[in-house]
Amino acid sequence: MALEHAILVSLAEQAATGYDLARRFDASIGYFWRASHQQIYKTLARMEADGWVSATIEPREGTADKKTYAITDAGREELTRFSAEPSPREALRSDFAVKLRGLADVAAIVEDTRRRRADHVERLDRYEASAKRHYPDPAAIEEHERGAYLALRGGILSERTGIAWCDEILGQLETRSER
Amino acid sequence: MALEHAILVSLAEQAATGYDLARRFDASIGYFWRASHQQIYKTLARMEADGWVSATIEPREGTADKKTYAITDAGREELTRFSAEPSPREALRSDFAVKLRGLADVAAIVEDTRRRRADHVERLDRYEASAKRHYPDPAAIEEHERGAYLALRGGILSERTGIAWCDEILGQLETRSER
DNA sequence: CCTTGCCATGCAACTCGTTGCATAGGTACG
DNA sequence: CGTACCTATGCAACGAGTTGCATGGCAAGG
Secondary structure (H helix, E strand, C coil): CCHHHHHHHHHHHCCEEHHHHHHHCCCHHHHCCCCCHHHHHHHHHHHHHCCCEEEEEECCCCCCCEEEEEECHHHHHHHHHHHHCCCCCCCCCCHHHHHHHHCCCHHHHHHHHHHHHHHHHHHHHHHHHHHHHHCCCHHHCCHHHHHHHHHHHHHHHHHHHHHHHHHHHHHHHHHHHHC | CCHHHHHHHHHHHCCEEHHHHHHHCCCHHHHCCCCCHHHHHHHHHHHHHCCCEEEEEECCCCCCCEEEEEECHHHHHHHHHHHHCCCCCCCCCCHHHHHHHHCCCHHHHHHHHHHHHHHHHHHHHHHHHHHHHHCCCHHHCCHHHHHHHHHHHHHHHHHHHHHHHHHHHHHHHHHHHHC
Protein backbone atom coordinates (compact mmCIF):
# COMPACT_ATOMS: atom_id res chain seq x y z
CA MET A 1 0.00 0.00 0.00
CA ALA A 2 1.35 3.39 -0.91
CA LEU A 3 -1.06 5.76 0.79
CA GLU A 4 1.01 5.37 3.91
CA HIS A 5 4.10 6.20 1.97
CA ALA A 6 2.55 9.16 0.24
CA ILE A 7 1.60 10.45 3.68
CA LEU A 8 5.14 9.87 4.92
CA VAL A 9 6.56 11.79 1.97
CA SER A 10 4.17 14.62 2.66
CA LEU A 11 4.85 14.67 6.40
CA ALA A 12 8.59 14.54 5.75
CA GLU A 13 8.21 17.82 3.91
CA GLN A 14 6.02 19.38 6.60
CA ALA A 15 4.05 18.21 9.66
CA ALA A 16 0.29 18.42 9.24
CA THR A 17 -3.18 17.55 10.54
CA GLY A 18 -5.35 15.01 8.79
CA TYR A 19 -7.31 17.88 7.35
CA ASP A 20 -4.18 19.52 5.95
CA LEU A 21 -3.17 16.24 4.39
CA ALA A 22 -6.58 15.85 2.81
CA ARG A 23 -6.07 19.21 1.13
CA ARG A 24 -2.59 18.28 -0.03
CA PHE A 25 -4.05 15.12 -1.48
CA ASP A 26 -6.34 17.37 -3.41
CA ALA A 27 -3.40 19.18 -5.00
CA SER A 28 0.39 18.59 -5.22
CA ILE A 29 0.74 15.03 -3.93
CA GLY A 30 -2.82 14.48 -5.08
CA TYR A 31 -1.59 14.70 -8.66
CA PHE A 32 -0.21 11.20 -8.16
CA TRP A 33 -2.30 9.77 -5.39
CA ARG A 34 -5.92 10.47 -4.53
CA ALA A 35 -7.28 9.95 -1.04
CA SER A 36 -10.41 10.92 0.85
CA HIS A 37 -10.23 12.46 4.31
CA GLN A 38 -11.88 9.40 5.82
CA GLN A 39 -9.19 7.19 4.49
CA ILE A 40 -6.45 9.54 5.58
CA TYR A 41 -7.70 9.63 9.17
CA LYS A 42 -7.98 5.86 9.26
CA THR A 43 -4.50 5.43 7.85
CA LEU A 44 -2.96 8.02 10.17
CA ALA A 45 -4.37 6.14 13.16
CA ARG A 46 -2.76 2.93 11.96
CA MET A 47 0.51 4.67 11.19
CA GLU A 48 0.59 6.16 14.65
CA ALA A 49 0.03 2.71 16.13
CA ASP A 50 2.94 1.48 13.99
CA GLY A 51 5.11 4.31 15.27
CA TRP A 52 5.73 5.86 11.87
CA VAL A 53 4.19 9.17 12.89
CA SER A 54 3.63 10.91 16.19
CA ALA A 55 0.73 13.19 17.03
CA THR A 56 0.84 16.44 18.96
CA ILE A 57 -2.59 16.84 20.50
CA GLU A 58 -4.26 20.20 20.92
CA PRO A 59 -7.32 19.60 23.12
CA ARG A 60 -10.47 21.39 22.11
CA GLU A 61 -13.68 21.87 24.04
CA GLY A 62 -16.86 20.25 22.80
CA THR A 63 -15.32 18.67 19.75
CA ALA A 64 -12.63 16.17 18.78
CA ASP A 65 -9.03 17.10 19.62
CA LYS A 66 -6.86 18.57 16.92
CA LYS A 67 -3.91 16.34 16.11
CA THR A 68 -0.83 17.46 14.26
CA TYR A 69 1.21 14.61 12.87
CA ALA A 70 4.95 14.54 12.33
CA ILE A 71 7.12 11.80 10.83
CA THR A 72 9.22 9.80 13.31
CA ASP A 73 12.61 8.18 12.82
CA ALA A 74 10.88 4.86 12.29
CA GLY A 75 8.76 6.57 9.64
CA ARG A 76 11.84 7.88 7.89
CA GLU A 77 13.34 4.42 8.01
CA GLU A 78 10.21 2.95 6.49
CA LEU A 79 10.35 5.55 3.75
CA THR A 80 13.92 4.56 2.92
CA ARG A 81 12.97 0.91 2.90
CA PHE A 82 10.03 1.66 0.61
CA SER A 83 12.24 3.73 -1.67
CA ALA A 84 14.62 0.86 -2.16
CA GLU A 85 12.02 -1.75 -3.06
CA PRO A 86 11.04 -2.01 -6.72
CA SER A 87 7.68 -0.39 -7.41
CA PRO A 88 5.03 -2.62 -8.86
CA ARG A 89 3.85 -1.58 -12.29
CA GLU A 90 0.56 0.21 -11.68
CA ALA A 91 -2.42 -1.87 -12.69
CA LEU A 92 -3.86 -0.31 -15.75
CA ARG A 93 -7.59 -0.19 -15.55
CA SER A 94 -9.47 2.00 -17.87
CA ASP A 95 -13.23 2.09 -18.13
CA PHE A 96 -12.75 4.30 -21.10
CA ALA A 97 -10.52 1.87 -23.00
CA VAL A 98 -12.97 -0.96 -22.30
CA LYS A 99 -15.81 1.17 -23.60
CA LEU A 100 -13.81 2.21 -26.63
CA ARG A 101 -12.92 -1.38 -27.33
CA GLY A 102 -16.60 -2.33 -27.20
CA LEU A 103 -17.55 0.68 -29.33
CA ALA A 104 -21.26 0.17 -28.91
CA ASP A 105 -22.40 3.76 -29.34
CA VAL A 106 -20.14 6.00 -31.42
CA ALA A 107 -21.90 9.26 -30.58
CA ALA A 108 -21.63 8.54 -26.85
CA ILE A 109 -17.94 7.69 -27.15
CA VAL A 110 -17.30 10.88 -29.07
CA GLU A 111 -19.00 12.89 -26.36
CA ASP A 112 -17.08 11.03 -23.70
CA THR A 113 -13.83 11.59 -25.53
CA ARG A 114 -14.48 15.34 -25.74
CA ARG A 115 -15.15 15.45 -22.01
CA ARG A 116 -12.03 13.49 -21.40
CA ARG A 117 -9.99 15.75 -23.62
CA ALA A 118 -11.22 18.82 -21.74
CA ASP A 119 -10.25 17.17 -18.49
CA HIS A 120 -6.74 16.43 -19.79
CA VAL A 121 -6.37 20.04 -20.95
CA GLU A 122 -7.43 21.32 -17.56
CA ARG A 123 -4.95 19.13 -15.74
CA LEU A 124 -2.20 19.96 -18.17
CA ASP A 125 -2.81 23.65 -17.54
CA ARG A 126 -2.66 23.08 -13.82
CA TYR A 127 0.57 21.10 -14.06
CA GLU A 128 2.20 23.56 -16.39
CA ALA A 129 1.23 26.50 -14.22
CA SER A 130 2.67 24.65 -11.24
CA ALA A 131 5.88 23.89 -13.14
CA LYS A 132 6.25 27.48 -14.27
CA ARG A 133 5.68 28.79 -10.77
CA HIS A 134 7.92 26.40 -8.88
CA TYR A 135 10.58 25.67 -11.48
CA PRO A 136 10.80 28.63 -13.86
CA ASP A 137 14.34 27.63 -14.84
CA PRO A 138 14.66 23.84 -15.23
CA ALA A 139 18.42 24.17 -15.39
CA ALA A 140 18.50 25.71 -11.91
CA ILE A 141 16.55 23.05 -10.03
CA GLU A 142 17.95 22.20 -6.67
CA GLU A 143 18.62 18.60 -5.74
CA HIS A 144 16.01 18.40 -3.01
CA GLU A 145 13.24 19.43 -5.38
CA ARG A 146 14.31 17.36 -8.35
CA GLY A 147 12.04 14.45 -7.47
CA ALA A 148 8.99 16.64 -7.28
CA TYR A 149 9.94 18.28 -10.54
CA LEU A 150 10.37 14.96 -12.34
CA ALA A 151 7.08 13.69 -10.95
CA LEU A 152 5.38 16.79 -12.28
CA ARG A 153 7.06 16.27 -15.65
CA GLY A 154 5.53 12.80 -15.72
CA GLY A 155 2.11 14.35 -15.20
CA ILE A 156 2.69 16.84 -17.99
CA LEU A 157 3.89 14.22 -20.46
CA SER A 158 1.02 11.94 -19.63
CA GLU A 159 -1.64 14.63 -20.01
CA ARG A 160 -0.21 15.66 -23.37
CA THR A 161 -0.36 12.06 -24.50
CA GLY A 162 -3.93 11.82 -23.26
CA ILE A 163 -4.85 14.82 -25.38
CA ALA A 164 -3.10 13.36 -28.43
CA TRP A 165 -4.98 10.11 -27.98
CA CYS A 166 -8.31 11.88 -27.70
CA ASP A 167 -7.53 13.85 -30.85
CA GLU A 168 -6.74 10.67 -32.70
CA ILE A 169 -9.99 9.09 -31.54
CA LEU A 170 -12.01 12.16 -32.44
CA GLY A 171 -10.31 12.40 -35.82
CA GLN A 172 -11.40 8.88 -36.66
CA LEU A 173 -14.85 8.88 -35.11
CA GLU A 174 -16.20 12.39 -35.41
CA THR A 175 -17.04 12.53 -39.11
CA ARG A 176 -18.67 9.13 -38.81
CA SER A 177 -20.95 10.10 -35.97
CA GLU A 178 -21.93 13.60 -37.06
CA ARG A 179 -23.66 12.56 -40.22
CA MET B 1 -17.29 -1.37 -11.70
CA ALA B 2 -16.00 -2.14 -15.14
CA LEU B 3 -14.85 -5.73 -14.83
CA GLU B 4 -18.39 -6.78 -15.57
CA HIS B 5 -18.37 -4.59 -18.62
CA ALA B 6 -15.00 -5.79 -19.80
CA ILE B 7 -16.36 -9.32 -19.53
CA LEU B 8 -19.48 -8.33 -21.46
CA VAL B 9 -17.36 -6.80 -24.21
CA SER B 10 -15.29 -9.94 -24.38
CA LEU B 11 -18.30 -12.28 -24.38
CA ALA B 12 -19.99 -10.15 -27.03
CA GLU B 13 -17.05 -10.94 -29.28
CA GLN B 14 -17.09 -14.63 -28.42
CA ALA B 15 -18.66 -16.93 -25.79
CA ALA B 16 -16.18 -18.40 -23.32
CA THR B 17 -15.53 -20.28 -20.10
CA GLY B 18 -14.19 -18.51 -17.03
CA TYR B 19 -10.84 -20.04 -17.81
CA ASP B 20 -10.86 -18.69 -21.37
CA LEU B 21 -11.74 -15.25 -20.05
CA ALA B 22 -8.89 -15.40 -17.57
CA ARG B 23 -6.53 -15.99 -20.46
CA ARG B 24 -8.04 -13.17 -22.48
CA PHE B 25 -7.56 -10.93 -19.47
CA ASP B 26 -3.94 -11.89 -19.65
CA ALA B 27 -3.67 -10.56 -23.21
CA SER B 28 -5.89 -8.44 -25.53
CA ILE B 29 -8.54 -7.12 -23.14
CA GLY B 30 -5.98 -7.52 -20.40
CA TYR B 31 -4.04 -4.64 -21.91
CA PHE B 32 -6.67 -2.37 -20.39
CA TRP B 33 -8.05 -4.36 -17.55
CA ARG B 34 -6.36 -6.92 -15.35
CA ALA B 35 -8.30 -9.61 -13.54
CA SER B 36 -7.48 -12.84 -11.74
CA HIS B 37 -9.39 -16.03 -12.43
CA GLN B 38 -10.86 -16.00 -8.93
CA GLN B 39 -12.36 -12.63 -9.51
CA ILE B 40 -13.64 -13.58 -12.93
CA TYR B 41 -15.46 -16.65 -11.58
CA LYS B 42 -16.98 -14.64 -8.78
CA THR B 43 -18.08 -11.90 -11.15
CA LEU B 44 -19.48 -14.34 -13.70
CA ALA B 45 -21.63 -15.91 -10.97
CA ARG B 46 -23.06 -12.52 -10.08
CA MET B 47 -23.56 -11.60 -13.71
CA GLU B 48 -25.44 -14.83 -14.32
CA ALA B 49 -27.66 -14.07 -11.31
CA ASP B 50 -28.28 -10.64 -12.83
CA GLY B 51 -29.19 -12.23 -16.13
CA TRP B 52 -26.45 -10.53 -18.14
CA VAL B 53 -24.90 -13.81 -19.19
CA SER B 54 -26.18 -17.36 -19.53
CA ALA B 55 -24.18 -20.51 -18.94
CA THR B 56 -24.23 -23.69 -20.98
CA ILE B 57 -23.23 -26.47 -18.62
CA GLU B 58 -21.18 -29.43 -19.66
CA PRO B 59 -21.30 -31.92 -16.76
CA ARG B 60 -18.05 -33.60 -15.85
CA GLU B 61 -17.46 -36.60 -13.62
CA GLY B 62 -15.53 -36.14 -10.42
CA THR B 63 -14.89 -32.45 -10.84
CA ALA B 64 -16.75 -29.17 -11.23
CA ASP B 65 -18.94 -28.76 -14.32
CA LYS B 66 -17.56 -26.82 -17.25
CA LYS B 67 -19.60 -23.73 -17.95
CA THR B 68 -19.52 -21.79 -21.17
CA TYR B 69 -20.90 -18.29 -20.84
CA ALA B 70 -22.64 -16.25 -23.52
CA ILE B 71 -23.93 -12.70 -23.39
CA THR B 72 -27.74 -12.33 -23.14
CA ASP B 73 -29.99 -9.59 -24.50
CA ALA B 74 -30.05 -8.04 -21.03
CA GLY B 75 -26.26 -8.10 -21.10
CA ARG B 76 -26.17 -6.34 -24.44
CA GLU B 77 -28.60 -3.77 -23.09
CA GLU B 78 -26.40 -3.20 -20.07
CA LEU B 79 -23.41 -2.78 -22.35
CA THR B 80 -25.26 -0.10 -24.32
CA ARG B 81 -26.27 1.64 -21.11
CA PHE B 82 -22.70 1.54 -19.87
CA SER B 83 -21.43 2.85 -23.20
CA ALA B 84 -23.68 5.88 -22.96
CA GLU B 85 -22.68 6.91 -19.44
CA PRO B 86 -19.66 9.18 -19.06
CA SER B 87 -16.60 7.28 -17.91
CA PRO B 88 -15.04 8.44 -14.68
CA ARG B 89 -11.51 9.69 -15.03
CA GLU B 90 -9.33 6.82 -13.85
CA ALA B 91 -7.85 7.44 -10.44
CA LEU B 92 -4.18 7.99 -10.91
CA ARG B 93 -2.22 6.19 -8.28
CA SER B 94 1.41 5.71 -8.80
CA ASP B 95 3.74 4.22 -6.25
CA PHE B 96 6.54 5.20 -8.53
CA ALA B 97 5.60 8.89 -8.69
CA VAL B 98 5.26 8.98 -4.91
CA LYS B 99 8.68 7.42 -4.56
CA LEU B 100 10.15 9.77 -7.11
CA ARG B 101 8.62 12.73 -5.35
CA GLY B 102 10.15 11.62 -2.08
CA LEU B 103 13.50 10.92 -3.77
CA ALA B 104 15.07 9.35 -0.73
CA ASP B 105 17.55 7.08 -2.47
CA VAL B 106 18.71 8.19 -5.91
CA ALA B 107 20.50 4.95 -6.80
CA ALA B 108 17.39 2.91 -5.98
CA ILE B 109 15.17 5.21 -8.04
CA VAL B 110 17.55 4.95 -10.98
CA GLU B 111 17.44 1.20 -10.77
CA ASP B 112 13.68 1.24 -10.47
CA THR B 113 13.41 3.58 -13.44
CA ARG B 114 15.53 1.27 -15.58
CA ARG B 115 13.33 -1.67 -14.67
CA ARG B 116 10.30 0.40 -15.45
CA ARG B 117 11.69 1.50 -18.77
CA ALA B 118 12.37 -2.11 -19.76
CA ASP B 119 8.80 -2.97 -18.84
CA HIS B 120 7.46 -0.14 -21.01
CA VAL B 121 9.62 -1.27 -23.91
CA GLU B 122 8.37 -4.80 -23.58
CA ARG B 123 4.75 -3.73 -23.57
CA LEU B 124 5.28 -1.35 -26.44
CA ASP B 125 6.77 -4.19 -28.47
CA ARG B 126 3.82 -6.37 -27.67
CA TYR B 127 1.32 -3.65 -28.61
CA GLU B 128 3.13 -2.77 -31.81
CA ALA B 129 3.40 -6.39 -32.84
CA SER B 130 -0.31 -6.76 -32.18
CA ALA B 131 -1.08 -3.62 -34.19
CA LYS B 132 1.05 -4.76 -37.09
CA ARG B 133 -0.53 -8.18 -37.11
CA HIS B 134 -4.16 -7.13 -36.79
CA TYR B 135 -4.12 -3.78 -38.52
CA PRO B 136 -1.29 -3.74 -41.06
CA ASP B 137 -3.01 -0.99 -43.02
CA PRO B 138 -4.54 1.63 -40.68
CA ALA B 139 -6.41 3.16 -43.60
CA ALA B 140 -8.25 -0.09 -44.21
CA ILE B 141 -9.62 -0.69 -40.74
CA GLU B 142 -13.16 -1.94 -40.67
CA GLU B 143 -15.73 -0.20 -38.55
CA HIS B 144 -16.27 -3.11 -36.17
CA GLU B 145 -12.60 -3.24 -35.26
CA ARG B 146 -12.00 0.48 -35.00
CA GLY B 147 -12.61 0.58 -31.25
CA ALA B 148 -10.09 -2.16 -30.56
CA TYR B 149 -7.60 -0.42 -32.83
CA LEU B 150 -8.01 2.92 -31.09
CA ALA B 151 -7.70 1.29 -27.68
CA LEU B 152 -4.47 -0.32 -28.79
CA ARG B 153 -3.25 3.04 -30.11
CA GLY B 154 -3.84 4.44 -26.64
CA GLY B 155 -1.65 1.72 -25.21
CA ILE B 156 1.09 2.44 -27.72
CA LEU B 157 1.05 6.18 -27.11
CA SER B 158 1.07 5.70 -23.39
CA GLU B 159 3.98 3.26 -23.40
CA ARG B 160 6.01 5.59 -25.59
CA THR B 161 5.36 8.40 -23.16
CA GLY B 162 6.36 6.16 -20.30
CA ILE B 163 9.67 5.49 -22.01
CA ALA B 164 10.23 9.18 -22.67
CA TRP B 165 9.56 9.95 -19.02
CA CYS B 166 11.99 7.29 -17.85
CA ASP B 167 14.63 8.67 -20.19
CA GLU B 168 14.13 12.14 -18.82
CA ILE B 169 14.45 10.84 -15.25
CA LEU B 170 17.53 8.81 -16.08
CA GLY B 171 19.07 11.76 -17.92
CA GLN B 172 18.78 13.90 -14.82
CA LEU B 173 19.61 11.34 -12.17
CA GLU B 174 22.07 8.93 -13.70
CA THR B 175 25.20 11.04 -13.72
CA ARG B 176 24.45 12.13 -10.19
CA SER B 177 24.14 8.61 -8.83
CA GLU B 178 26.94 6.93 -10.77
CA ARG B 179 29.70 9.07 -9.38
C1' DC C 1 -29.31 36.53 14.00
C1' DC C 2 -28.87 33.33 10.42
C1' DT C 3 -26.74 31.11 6.75
C1' DT C 4 -22.68 29.79 4.29
C1' DG C 5 -18.27 28.09 4.16
C1' DC C 6 -14.06 26.63 6.12
C1' DC C 7 -11.56 23.94 9.81
C1' DA C 8 -11.45 19.48 11.89
C1' DT C 9 -12.40 14.58 13.18
C1' DG C 10 -14.30 10.29 12.77
C1' DC C 11 -17.59 5.72 12.40
C1' DA C 12 -20.05 2.13 9.68
C1' DA C 13 -21.37 -0.41 5.85
C1' DC C 14 -20.16 -1.83 1.65
C1' DT C 15 -17.71 -2.99 -2.80
C1' DC C 16 -13.81 -4.31 -5.21
C1' DG C 17 -9.70 -6.69 -5.64
C1' DT C 18 -5.69 -9.65 -3.85
C1' DT C 19 -3.65 -13.77 -1.86
C1' DG C 20 -3.61 -18.22 -0.39
C1' DC C 21 -5.61 -22.57 -0.66
C1' DA C 22 -8.09 -26.67 -2.62
C1' DT C 23 -9.58 -29.91 -6.07
C1' DA C 24 -9.36 -32.81 -10.13
C1' DG C 25 -9.19 -34.63 -14.92
C1' DG C 26 -6.31 -34.79 -19.28
C1' DT C 27 -2.09 -34.97 -21.94
C1' DA C 28 2.74 -35.20 -23.15
C1' DC C 29 7.46 -36.47 -22.02
C1' DG C 30 10.99 -39.20 -20.26
C1' DC D 1 4.82 -45.16 -14.14
C1' DG D 2 5.81 -40.74 -12.41
C1' DT D 3 5.90 -35.93 -12.99
C1' DA D 4 4.93 -31.73 -14.86
C1' DC D 5 1.95 -28.70 -17.17
C1' DC D 6 -2.50 -27.35 -18.95
C1' DT D 7 -7.57 -27.16 -18.50
C1' DA D 8 -11.09 -25.92 -15.28
C1' DT D 9 -13.61 -24.23 -11.08
C1' DG D 10 -14.12 -22.32 -6.84
C1' DC D 11 -13.95 -20.80 -1.38
C1' DA D 12 -12.21 -17.92 2.46
C1' DA D 13 -9.80 -14.32 4.62
C1' DC D 14 -8.08 -10.12 4.15
C1' DG D 15 -6.86 -5.36 2.58
C1' DA D 16 -7.83 -1.11 0.34
C1' DG D 17 -10.95 2.28 -1.06
C1' DT D 18 -15.76 4.44 -1.55
C1' DT D 19 -20.02 6.38 0.12
C1' DG D 20 -22.97 8.01 3.42
C1' DC D 21 -23.51 9.90 7.74
C1' DA D 22 -22.49 12.62 12.04
C1' DT D 23 -20.51 16.16 14.95
C1' DG D 24 -19.17 20.76 16.15
C1' DG D 25 -16.39 25.21 16.49
C1' DC D 26 -15.24 29.63 14.25
C1' DA D 27 -15.50 33.63 11.08
C1' DA D 28 -17.56 36.57 7.57
C1' DG D 29 -21.39 38.64 5.21
C1' DG D 30 -26.09 39.87 4.52
